[in-house]
Amino acid sequence: MTPEHGERYRRIAAVLGRHGLGWFAAGLGVGRHPDEDAVDAGRPTSRSARAREVRAALEELGPTFVKLGQLLSMRRDLLPPEYVAELERLQDxxxxxxxxxxxxxxxxxxxxxxxxxxxxxxxxxxxxxxxxxxxxxxxxxxxxxxxxxxxxxxxALVDVDLDIVQDLADRAARRWRAAREHDLPGLAAEFGRSxxxxxxxxxxxxxxxxxxxxxxxxxxxxxxxxxxxxxxxxxxxxxxMRGIKVDDLAALDAQRVDRRAVIATAIDALARMIFVDGFFHADPHPGNLFVEPDGRIALIDFGMVGRLDEAVQRRLADLFVALARGDAGECAAALTALCSGPRATGPGTLRDDVARFMRTWTGRTLGAVRMTPLLLRLMVLLRRNRLRLPPDVALLVRALLIVDDIGARLEPDFDLGAALRPYAARLVRRRSSASALLRRLLRAAADAAALGVELPEHVREALARLDADGIAVHLRADELEPLVGRIERVGDRLVVGVVTAALITGVGQLLGPVPGRDRALSRSLLDAGLGAVGVLGAYLAWSRRRR
CATH class of the missing domain: 3.30.200.20 (Phosphorylase Kinase; domain 1)
Known part of the structure; x- marks a missing residue:
């Protein structure tokens, strides 16, 4: 530890102690707290009071910790509302x-x-x-x-602070189960990179x-x-960039700016970033959006961006489809695939929570539900089930909440969900296109082939462990039937995937020129092969939906 690190640790312990958070420092082994009763004496009693003291401590500790608080304010899937509200007040x-x-x-x-x-x-x-x-x-x-x-x-200051933040996260993970479950060291590392x-x-x-x-x-x-x-x-x-701040309603009205056109342009730009480019401005607050005299929207400050790769877009499309259908089981599976972290509840509890969540718009289409209340309820559901959004999806949720707030200020009847629905539908259609299906078939075939190669080695390892130590399995009778059904479906899909891979290989060979081959026979075989690939591919897609 360098002298700079030692001095900074002492400073952090002193600041936490002044704000009634000495118990937290003591729990992490930072500073000296010989009198445990004295440490707890100044501890804030309510969650709101603790949140205020956390914000004040972060402000006092300087730029790295202010940035950390701002990042945490975006994680509604991890923090209770009281902490989010306080951390959003941090001023950089x-x-x-x-x-x-x-x-x-x-x-x-x-x-x-x-x-x-x-x-x-x-x-x-x-x-x-x-x-x-x-x-x-x-x-x-x-x-x-x-x-x-x-x-x-x-x-230099940030480097020292980031070393300390990572060390404190590692200590917390060793001491507290919740810190391990939320992968606090991983979040600290992601913050450092950002x-x-x-x-x-x-x-x-x-x-x-x-x-x-x-x-x-x-x-x-x-x-x-x-x-x-x-x-x-x-x-x-x-x-x-010069212009009127997008939320300066008096100035917009004085210049006779069409507010509805402004929010429509902003939504179109955001939707293109999210659903087409997969690269979006993650901090579209009013200070970063200006309306120029000719009506154009100017964007500034590109330090914070989000990226949605094809895999994440695919999982989001699955979630949109499940929500639109009102299928609680499918939605629970889509959330599990999208998120990370060990669930604190079983799959049945998650499915029940999702069903209750979906009942909030019973009798209405999903597009008729206001976006902000919907997203906030979804964040509560994720926290309850210890599911953690990927960092870029958390940034996406924050961006949507900001834009929904701006839209409501510009037009009281603005509906972000309805505005985004056509773009989400396009994403779902891309997900179900022939080219996307072919890519999934090829991935399934490759996975099946790899499994065929690796399976014997895994079986040998399992048998060796059984011979050495044995294994104890505890199952309730009511657990066996769904487990067997699941294994049967996976086995069916594995066999179909292997056959599909073989057919794709055969079709590829038929497409190649071979001297002396009967063209009519090749054409018939090609048609039959393509038809079989189509049928088996449709079966794979159908079986995946009913898992």
Whole structure:
């Protein structure tokens, strides 16, 4: 442990103690607390009071812990509402770095005096945050820009803090079952990767350019251009966006802006990011959305983004289908596939919870239900069953809640669920397309082939363990029937998958040119093979739905 780490541990223990959280520090072995009664004496008694003290402690501990609190505020699937509400109040603000220090960073990073790089540069920052600050400037060609400059020394401070956060998470996992079940060390590691990426402005530049390319042909959306000649890992120069904040209703009305058109454009952009590109702006709060005089929506601040790969999109599509059908069992299975973490309840309890959740819109279509209450109830269900969303899906939930709130401010009758329904339907149709089915068939065939290769070795290992130690299995009679049925279905699908793989291989060989082959016979065999693949593929898809 370095002297910097030791001093920081002592500082953390002192701050936690001042806010009635010394019991937490003592539980983790941080600091010295010889009198256990004294430690508990200042402990807040209510959950709301504890949440307030946690927020105050994080603010006092500085930028890394403020960022940690902001990240945790997005995890409604993990934290009770009282903590989420308090952590959402955390302000990422800081005093301005003196201009002389900012100038040293600029000239060191960009390799020239500031007046050679810019036609004008405002030494008073537009905004100051814990990791950096932003200045208005003008390039020599007259382009107005915003220059973000990373705070001197912040990387060293964050590195020490991240080491400590990871160590505390590891200690918590060793001491408390809940910390293990929620994989606190994994969450700490993910936070560390995210924060270190945020400190590198090249990442944000790449994000801005990717969004710019995605919306290059859309005249309704404006993404600021990155000026690479005056950007590095510590400095980022972007076009300056001017306009009315999207939630400034008085200013929008004074300019006779069509509010409904604004929210429709914002929803269209967000839906494209989520359902088409799989790459979305994860912090679309009103301060990052501006309405320009010509009606375009300008987006800024690309430090926080989410990614939805094909596997996650597929699981989301399964969840949408299950919700739309009102099938509690299918929805429970889709949630289990999407989430991670050991369930605190059995599958029957999860299914019952999902059934109760679905009864909240009995008699109405899913699209007629307000999005925010629906998502909040879903987060309660996940917490109850100890299911943890993937980090990017948690970011997606947060983005949807923010946009739903903005839409409700602009138009009281705004319905995010109805607005997103066509895009979700397209995602489901893509999931069920012929090309998607073929990809799933090929994956099933590959899995079946791999299982055929690996199965003998696994059987030998199992037999060796049985010979050495034996095995004790405890099953209730009522558990055997569904277990046997499940094994039979898996066996059926395995056999069909192997046969399908063989047919696909045979069809591929029939498609290849072979001298002297009877063309009419080949054509008949090809048609028969394709028909068999189609039938068996349909059976695999049907059997997967009824699992």
């Amino acid at each position: 603000a800081a005093e301005a770095v003196p201009w002389d220090e900012v100038r040293v960073v600029l000239e060191h990073e960009l390799g020239a005096p500031v007046d050679e790089l810019f036609g004008a540069f405002d030494t008073v920052p537009l905004a100051c945050a814990s990791l950096g600050q932003a200045h208005a400037a003008v390039l020599h060609d007259g382009t107005e820009v915003v220059v973000k400059v990373r705070r001197p020394g912040v990387v 924060l270190r990426a945020e400190l590198d402005y090249r990442r944000e530049a790449e994000h801005a350019e990717r969004f710019g390319a995605a919306f290059a042909g859309d005249p309704r959306i404006r993404i600021p251009a990155v000026h690479r000649s005056t950007s590095t890992s510590r400095v980022l120069t972007l076009d300056r």
